[in-house]
Amino acid sequence: MSKAIFFASDFHLGLDTAEQTSQEREKKIIQWMSSILEEAEALYLLGDLFDYWFEYTAVIPKGYVRFLAKIAEFTDRGIPVHVFTGNHDMWMFDYLVTELGVQLHRQPIEVTLHHKRFLLGHGDGLGPGDHGYKFIKKVFASPINQWLYARLHPNLGVPLMKYFSQQSSDKQNDYFAGPEKEWLTIYAEERLRDEHFDYFIFGHRHLTIDHTLSNGRSRYLNCGDWLSYDSYIKYDQTGLKLLTYSP
Numbered sequence: 001m002s003k004a005i006f007f008a009s010d011f012h013l014g015l016d017t018a019e020q021t022s023q024e025r026e027k028k029i030i031q032w033m034s035s036i037l038e039e040a041e042a043l044y045l046l047g048d049l050f051d052y053w054f055e056y057t058a059v060i061p062k063g064y065v066r067f068l069a070k071i072a073e074f075t076d077r078g079i080p081v082h083v084f085t086g087n088h089d090m091w092m093f094d095y096l097v098t099e100l101g102v103q104l105h106r107q108p109i110e111v112t113l114h115h116k117r118f119l120l121g122h123g124d125g126l127g128p129g130d131h132g133y134k135f136i137k138k139v140f141a142s143p144i145n146q147w148l149y150a151r152l153h154p155n156l157g158v159p160l161m162k163y164f165s166q167q168s169s170d171k172q173n174d175y176f177a178g179p180e181k182e183w184l185t186i187y188a189e190e191r192l193r194d195e196h197f198d199y200f201i202f203g204h205r206h207l208t209i210d211h212t213l214s215n216g217r218s219r220y221l222n223c224g225d226w227l228s229y230d231s232y233i234k235y236d237q238t239g240l241k242l243l244t245y246s247p
């Protein structure tokens with residue numbers, strides 16, 4: 001393959017931090033997307049693209065037009081864009097699918113890319129522990145709850161979603177806690193007992209990780225985020241690399 005497949009996650013658009021506004025982050029992400037456009041064979045965005053999101057039948061949250069347009073630039077050229085829902089933006093429905101032509105995934109997927117087996121997902125709620133979150137995820141994933149929420153006027157519903165989002169912290173330790181403590185490492189090891197995967201790629205952890213699993217050849221990589229790392233993963237004929245974008 002002469003082209004490359006790219007993976008990134010956790011843009012958290014809509015979140016202003018002390019260091020950086022959402023619009024500054026959006027600009028940087030768009031520059032990165034432009035820089036890979038010619039080379040990209042496919043783009044996988046592994047969740048939490050938006051810090052909060054709620055999609056009504058006829059209304060979406062304001063903003064992000066440049067980012068959305070950049071996604072359209074990929075799909076209009078026939079470059080597949082896969083968007084995974086994360087714990088911050090699980091209430092995405094069909095807008096990105098119908099308007100931008102992305103492929104939306106609500107669950108981890110298993111794919112073969114250039115003869116290697118990949119398991120891809122946002123990574124929330126996988127592995128042991130985190131029972132509180134797993135419960136909340138069920139509540140939020142229920143169609144009746146989503147229908148009820150959609151009855152709220154957007155002037156209330158969207159700010160309330162922003163509030164909920166701020167209550168949901170993704171951060172565990174800001175260092176790799178060791179293979180026996182990291183949920184996603186444990187999850188990957190468990191999956192490997194039943195079937196072979198070459199690569200597990202997740203987001204959610206807000207930490208760049210490239211960890212060789214106990215079989216000595218499969219790897220678990222984490223995309224990191226664009227709050228602290230500006231990181232992404234590139235897969236080409238030389239293999240899989242965790243990289244940092246600098247303009």
Ligand SMILES: [Mn+2]
Binds near residue numbers: 086088204
């Ligand atoms: Mn996140």
